[in-house]
Amino acid sequence: MHIFEGFLPSPWWQIWFAVSIPVIMYGIYQMNKLVRERREIVPLLAVAGAFIFVLSSLKLPSVTGSSSHPTGTGMAAILFGPAVTSVLSVIVLLYQSLFLAHGGLTTLGANVFSMGIAGPFVAYIFYKTASKAGMNFYLNVFLATAIADWVTYVVTSLQLALAFPFEGSVFASFKMFALVFATTQVPLAIMEGALTALIMKYVVQVKSDVLVGLNVLTSTTVAKLKGAME
Amino acid sequence: MTHILDDYAVLSPLRYKNNWLKLSVVTFGILAGVSSNSPLVPLVTAACMSFATVHFGKIPSGLYLRLLAGPAGFVLVSAVIIAFFFGEGVKLFSFDVLGFTLGVSSAGLNMALLVLARTLGGMSCLLFLSLTTPMIELFSVLKTTKLPDSFIEISMMMYRYIFVFMEVAMGVKYAQTVRLGYKDFRTSFRSVVMLGTNLFIRSWEQGEKLYVSMNSRCYDGKLTMLDEKRPVKLPEAVLACGYFVLVMFVFLYTRGMPLI
Structure with a gap:
């Protein structure tokens, strides 16, 4: 859920930039470390970012009638971890605002925080703990992606509520924004979760070495998942 | 789109x-x-x-x-x-x-x-x-800032590949549409999944090919660009x-x- 250009008033867009920039710097530091180790990661990351951009511009068949687009951030978090995802999401969000007029430049900080940092971070933690606990891989991907979307939507509502408190109460306005946007965001998150889980299913079938190479799955789990399909 | x-x-x-x-x-x-x-x-x-x-x-x-x-x-x-x-x-x-x-x-x-x-x-x-x-013009602006090289490299390559994948995605989508792939909710969901998977696998193969082709042209971690005055x-x-x-x-x- 993008906040559009000019929507956040003056103290708030600076605050969200101030919150996001240190995380992005850390992400760039992590990414540079990866690049020094394996130089082939640069084109791979670029291609992955382009994939996220194109995926997010696909229209999902929607239940409520509004147009809904997947964000792709949950998937990126599972594949690359939250630090690298935050860097990729900065570029993707910048391109979305410039190429599709989705989002904005002053609101980039707030959007990066909700979509590139908070959502992927929570999704990654969920994914890691659940996979340690032995949850089914596809169910885990479904839940992690849906959670990434929900966290993004809750954080966006909070950002709007902080900027526009009702009668001095942030909580009242948060409730209102969250309630209204829930009608589109809750089904969207479920759709995107299902989409990502199914994509992962086909990727395991056709090209599982990618997932093993990224340390998303071990080769024994892949063998088990493939065995379960036959 | x-x-x-x-x-x-x-x-x-x-x-x-x-x-x-x-x-x-x-x-x-x-x-x-x-x-x-x-x-x-x-x-x-x-x-x-x-x-x-x-x-x-x-x-x-x-x-x-x-x-x-x-x-x-x-x-x-x-x-x-x-x-x-x-x-x-x-x-x-x-x-x-x-x-x-x-x-x-x-x-x-x-x-x-x-x-x-x-x-x-x-x-x-x-x-x-x-x-x-166009973004190409903005890259020369980005180059003059203090942003790290890897960040700008990735954004430049991403820019290029957005167009490549857009075209692939549109081609697949047309092919699916003429085969009634978007006739109702169930089939359109299935079609979107197929499209997403295909894009993912294709982009991965492209990424590996890109590295090989750039390496064979002496890529040393820096793409140089000349901008017009x-x-x-x-x-x-x-x-x-x-x-x-x-x-x-x-x-x-x-x-x-x-x-x-």
């Missing part, structure tokens, strides 16, 4: 103007919009920027209006919420719904109008940038200064003046 704004920017006559001039015009408009307390300032910037985009940038006005209406869904919903619940004080009008009294106070209405105007102003500044400046011409500078003065004047004149 058929056209992204960069396609129009490449054809725009304003493409050959100085990048820094365009960027400063846009930044100024955006900053004036978000820091003003009166809806007039963003409305003035919106009018100026829309005129510049449509008249100097030769963007079809129908397309431009459709783009401005893009954020309408999100913005209108939020503005209505703000109008009804923001601010206390005397209600301008109110009505009862299921035992709750809903009312619009003047503070709320002012805030909603301000937010609407700011979004309009901000979006028209952003559209001016994205409809007149385009000095600012006098009429452009005068026009930009006139715009700055106008917006500053409106900004100072309307400070602290509510609309209603």
Whole structure:
């Protein structure tokens, strides 16, 4: 859920930039470390970012009638971890605002925080703990992606509520924004979760070495998942 | 999804103007919009920027209006919420719904109008940038900043591959549509999944090929780019200064003046 250009008033867009920039710097530091180790990661990351951009511009068949687009951030978090995802999401969000007029430049900080940092971070933690606990891989991907979307939507509502408190109460306005946007965001998150889980299913079938190479799955789990399909 | 704004920017006559001039015009408009307390300032910037985009940038006005209406869904919903619940004080009008009294106070209405105007102003500044400046031009601007090389490299390659994958995605989508792949909810969901998977696998193979091909052409972690020098011409500078003065004047004149 993008906040559009000019929507956040003056103290708030600076605050969200101030919150996001240190995380992005850390992400760039992590990414540079990866690049020094394996130089082939640069084109791979670029291609992955382009994939996220194109995926997010696909229209999902929607239940409520509004147009809904997947964000792709949950998937990126599972594949690359939250630090690298935050860097990729900065570029993707910048391109979305410039190429599709989705989002904005002053609101980039707030959007990066909700979509590139908070959502992927929570999704990654969920994914890691659940996979340690032995949850089914596809169910885990479904839940992690849906959670990434929900966290993004809750954080966006909070950002709007902080900027526009009702009668001095942030909580009242948060409730209102969250309630209204829930009608589109809750089904969207479920759709995107299902989409990502199914994509992962086909990727395991056709090209599982990618997932093993990224340390998303071990080769024994892949063998088990493939065995379960036959 | 058929056209992204960069396609129009490449054809725009304003493409050959100085990048820094365009960027400063846009930044100024955006900053004036978000820091003003009166809806007039963003409305003035919106009018100026829309005129510049449509008249100097030769963007079809129908397309431009459709783009401005893009954020309408999100913005209108939020503005209505703000109008009804923001601010206390005397209600301008109110009505009862299921035992709750809903009312619009003047503070709320002012805030909603301000937010609407700011979004309009901000979006028209952003559209001016994205409809007149192709990303290739902005890369040379990015190169002069202190951003790390790997970040810029990745954004450049990502830019290239967005077009490649867009084309693949569109081809697959057409093929699916003519085979009734989007006839109802179930099949369209299945089609989107197939499209996403195919794109993922294809992009991965592309990435591996890209590394090999770049390596065999002596890629050492740096893509060099030469940018053209385009000095600012006098009429452009005068026009930009006139715009700055106008917006500053409106900004100072309307400070602290509510609309209603």
